[in-house]
Amino acid sequence: MITTEPGGVPVTPPQQPAQPSAVRRRGAVVAAGLPLAVVGLLATAAGPAAASTVGSAGVGDPYFPLAGNGGYHVHHYDLTLGYDPKTRHLDGRAVITASATQRLTRFNLDLKGLKVTSITVGHAKATFRRAGQELEVTPKQPLRKDQEFRTTVTYSGTPGPVTDPDGSLDGWIPTDDGAFVAGEPQGAMTWFPANNHPKDKSAYDFTITVPQGRTAVANGVFRGQKTAKGRTTFRWHQPEPMAAYLATATVGNFKVEQYTAPGGLKVYNAVDPREAAAAAPVLKQLPSVLEWESELFGPYPFKAAGAIVDRAPNVGYALETQSRPVYDRAPDLSTLVHESAHQWFGDSVSITTWKDIWLNEGFATYAEWLYEEQHGGKSAQQTFDALYASPADSELWAFPPADPGSGAHIFEEPVYARGAMALHKLRQAVGDRTFFRILRAWATVNREGHGTTAQFIRLSERQSGMDLDELFHTWIFTAGKPAQP
Ligand code: ARG
Ligand code: ZN
Numbered sequence: 001m002i003t004t005e006p007g008g009v010p011v012t013p014p015q016q017p018a019q020p021s022a023v024r025r026r027g028a029v030v031a032a033g034l035p036l037a038v039v040g041l042l043a044t045a046a047g048p049a050a051a052s053t054v055g056s057a058g059v060g061d062p063y064f065p066l067a068g069n070g071g072y073h074v075h076h077y078d079l080t081l082g083y084d085p086k087t088r089h090l091d092g093r094a095v096i097t098a099s100a101t102q103r104l105t106r107f108n109l110d111l112k113g114l115k116v117t118s119i120t121v122g123h124a125k126a127t128f129r130r131a132g133q134e135l136e137v138t139p140k141q142p143l144r145k146d147q148e149f150r151t152t153v154t155y156s157g158t159p160g161p162v163t164d165p166d167g168s169l170d171g172w173i174p175t176d177d178g179a180f181v182a183g184e185p186q187g188a189m190t191w192f193p194a195n196n197h198p199k200d201k202s203a204y205d206f207t208i209t210v211p212q213g214r215t216a217v218a219n220g221v222f223r224g225q226k227t228a229k230g231r232t233t234f235r236w237h238q239p240e241p242m243a244a245y246l247a248t249a250t251v252g253n254f255k256v257e258q259y260t261a262p263g264g265l266k267v268y269n270a271v272d273p274r275e276a277a278a279a280a281p282v283l284k285q286l287p288s289v290l291e292w293e294s295e296l297f298g299p300y301p302f303k304a305a306g307a308i309v310d311r312a313p314n315v316g317y318a319l320e321t322q323s324r325p326v327y328d329r330a331p332d333l334s335t336l337v338h339e340s341a342h343q344w345f346g347d348s349v350s351i352t353t354w355k356d357i358w359l360n361e362g363f364a365t366y367a368e369w370l371y372e373e374q375h376g377g378k379s380a381q382q383t384f385d386a387l388y389a390s391p392a393d394s395e396l397w398a399f400p401p402a403d404p405g406s407g408a409h410i411f412e413e414p415v416y417a418r419g420a421m422a423l424h425k426l427r428q429a430v431g432d433r434t435f436f437r438i439l440r441a442w443a444t445v446n447r448e449g450h451g452t453t454a455q456f457i458r459l460s461e462r463q464s465g466m467d468l469d470e471l472f473h474t475w476i477f478t479a480g481k482p483a484q485p
Helices: 034-051 273-283 286-297 333-341 358-374 380-388 413-430 432-445 453-464 469-477
Strands: 072-084 089-100 107-110 115-121 127-131 134-138 148-157 161-163 169-175 178-182 201-211 215-217 221-228 231-243 250-252 255-260 266-271 304-309
Touching: 115 127, 115 134, 201 215, 215 231, 215 266, 221 266, 255 273, 266 273, 266 286, 273 304, 273 333, 286 304, 286 333, 286 358, 286 432, 333 358, 358 380, 358 413, 358 453, 380 413, 413 432, 413 453, 413 469, 432 453, 453 469
Parallel strands: 072 201, 266 304
Antiparallel strands: 072 089, 089 148, 107 134, 115 148, 127 134, 161 169, 169 178, 178 250, 201 231, 215 250, 221 231, 255 266
């Protein structure tokens, strides 16, 4: 069932600064080319080791060469955290269950900052060495190919965010009452040791202890809370596979609302009281938005849902943290629609390289256009036409959506808005019936998995029976404003 608010049309709350609807982040952008060049060198140095029994220092992502690690696949992270917002001290223990995909005398995890106090692999103490974001672990006994093994890392310290190539912050971002925790693309490693690349997806359990009165919110199903000696422990279970960047453990002063939506979906919302009045009318729409998206994209992919509405003025964006997006302020309805659409496109179906980010952002942006179109607002065609009118030298045409060029550009307008324009062109070419069948097939075939740009093109051609090479060539691979709308 689709419900709309009384007016039918989503309205933007007046306190939201005007922004291109296509780009969700609002932070200041500072280019920082140097770190990329430096990590590039490090990755090259680690290269030859990949052929040996040493797991590689990265999974080979051209934009983030040290992101993730080779030689194993993580099945499960069991994270036990204690955080004190006053001192900003974090105590952590990560139990990581993984399988070796090759013989391993040594393997890496990604961890930036913090102090590691001990590591065991199986029952034996392992030795380790830190080198930038690489945590190199040498187990006492080499691991056989296909061996399942359990690594326990004990660590502590004062976590802080990383600065991304575009100048934005991500990771563990302290707030005045806790921490806003969002890891796209890099920041998961600021608060737990991880195979930090969307290629590797895992189940998670979280046990997070904070001072009584604060709430710690993670992904998936709420498993209960217990207070003792002035501290409260929250437990969370994320059963479906999740990329590390989509994990959260956001801490703050939150008003909590829990209910079961029609269909049995477990909803848990945590809202900063200072944002509550502005957030309430939008959060009320969450079940109907998810229902509407389920009709378009196929069944909602997770057991749990919800929202974390924080007040984090230095963040400037929301993130589609799995099952429960995290918002830096009360979201408007189109932002809620956007982060909800990511649950299908980005979270359930994940990218294998950051270069393919348009598969997340272009799709979530197009979901906003569709929502408007089907709820009494502008048609997607009108949104497309207005964008197409942008002059050839505008930001929108700076690079093609499927080739941002570097990690500095993955959250820019060509990825979001032009990515959505490409989907609109596809819809025009194949017709509505086939287009919506393609979107649904994409979410269904790759559910709880991955998809690449090449696979999306192939699927579109198979579903439509058309040769779509030229369309995709023009709209996602070629720089500059296309000659024809
Ligand atoms: N995926 C988020 C969104 O759509 C944007 C995350 C931006 N992250 C960043 N570090 N700038 O809406
Ligand atoms: Zn997005």
